Amino acid sequence: MGAFVAPLAVHLGLPLPYLLGPLIASGTIAILRPQILPTGYAFPQRIRIVFIGLIGLMIGAQITPELFSDPTALALRATALAAFVALAQLGNAYIFQRLGGYDRATAFCAGAPGGLFESIALGEESGADPARLMLQQFLRVIFVVSALPVALSLWLGAPVGSSAGLSFARETTDWVALPGIGITLGLGIVAGHLLRLPARQLTGPLLLAAAVTLSGLLVIELPQWLVNAAQIIIGTALGLRFTGLDRKLLLKATWLSFLSVTLMMALAGGFAALLLPLGDEPFDVVLISFAPGGLTEMALIALSLEANPAFVTLHHIIRILLTVAGLGVLSRRWRREKL
Template sequence: MTDRALLFTALAALALTAAGAAGGWVAGLAGLPLPWLIGSLAASALIVGLGGHRLPAGFRYPEPLRLSFIAVIGLMIGAQVTPDLATRLPGLAVSLAALAVFTLAAFAASYAVFRGLGGYDRVTAFYCATPGGLYESIMLGEAAGADIRQLTLQQFLRIILVVTLLPLGITLIEGMPVGSSAGVTGAPPGAEVTPWGLASTLAAGAVGLIAARRLRLPAGQLLGPLLAAAALNLTGFGPVALPAELVIAAQIVVGASLGARFLGVTGRMLGRAAGLGLVSVGVMLAMAGGAAMALSGVTGKPVDVLLISFAPGGVTEMSLVALSLGASPAIVTLHHLFRIGLTVVIISVASKLKIPR
């Protein structure tokens, strides 16, 4: 690539990122869930959809920039693995075991929707159907030969639909707004950032990246920092601390980079994906509701708390919903980390074994 082409690519990436920041700001004003991520994705996708022909030929969002901020997302998730979560683990054996069964069943049911109803090829249907692990599903699915535009659409539609429909449903049941609709923000990850905390967090992220690369971990740019941050917290060298601005920047960059993948997506493709997403999410939420009702009598936990813990949505938004209901965000977070971790293990093994072919 010539210097001129590199310059145009850099300027295009900068423009998409700036548009993503603006989209995130607007989404935040509108009270949407995951505003910086979803708003950035929507703005970037809109630009490439309407003006993709003006982008440099063969344009791709700069990979090093994207991977760097995916590492920040890994640190953010790993920061939620605290000693408090570890002490609660023995008492959650029943619900976690049920969650493992639910994850497998939801995966299979969603696969049937995309393969049978949607007619997607087996590889694309498999990675579209994952009930968690958005970034890992996209990265491993792309490497396995899945249709990246369909896969990106379906994975983000899963998050969007769950974090929109579930709080709305609970709001109707409870008679009061919950989650993002209630204006709950929670303490940002960097609320008590200290120089030592920030330095140790960034150092842990660098160590995690290097270790993941040497061990050839799947989705290592996310999993390595995640495990390093968790280790930092659990060994007492934490707490992991990230400035809120860095976490926001990571969501903007990741959203803009994924929005850029929508280059060439048609309105017909989007409509079809949304329809399939509604069916898939509807089936998984119905299964989560059934599991929550069955487990409530056994565990003594409220049905709505268990439903939030099982719902295949984002960790952050589900924790906000739990907070607004007076439930323990730590318990909800642990269930979501377990579901995501199990899903990542499943698709990582499948990727190694080249399943499905």
């Protein structure tokens, strides 16, 4: 199903079409027509883990030595990102817990200002409500990666992001490169489990891909068809988890997500204004670097603005890692409290 819906999402200009198209389609079926699914059906977890790992490889491969050429400015921006993550996390937790009535674990993981897959994985480990958590994270991505490209497109008078036909993956990749990709993926997944990393199925391959890229041991270039397939599988798997979701909950989650995204974009705008003196990047590029949307989509928007995609990518990687680290600490604390 996802393979048929994704091209339609591309045609319609949907941001992150290969992820969000299948997610919307499978989620719609899970919510409105769950009876057509086999009784007790669950998407194969092992398949999902492999394709989440591929996304981690793609992100990790974007980390290059050039990203660390100005350590002082990088340290200041990382500090600002840490403050942004903390303020956004606390503000979102208040919105979801106090206004939405969510339990503590669900509120904090649903309010994570980044890391769609990571926050869902950590939420599952922490006992969060999976339906509410996935719905809020999904709506966060939808709001940010839909509204921001549209707003920038209207401002610039030209399409940006995936609607502009840009991508990090290669259209064609030598088949001889695939064994190296497979080995790195497998070792990354294993390392993530052995080291007990948060959201290990993604962060393990991500960190290993970054290590081999920075060391020069291997150049990881995923073919476009493989990246597309990974997004289709992940989107379909996430959407199917909405089976039996109450429609009233969907309306409530949409309102809460609107409040949450408004708060985060206000914070992103404030930090972008404060950081302008640090470099030559214009306000819109720094804003994209803080916007709590999908890493790939934000970097693609940067390409459309003729900005350095590595600059934007590094900021989002730092934001994701800070978010995952913070949730990881909270997750371990919550598990100890239950013992």
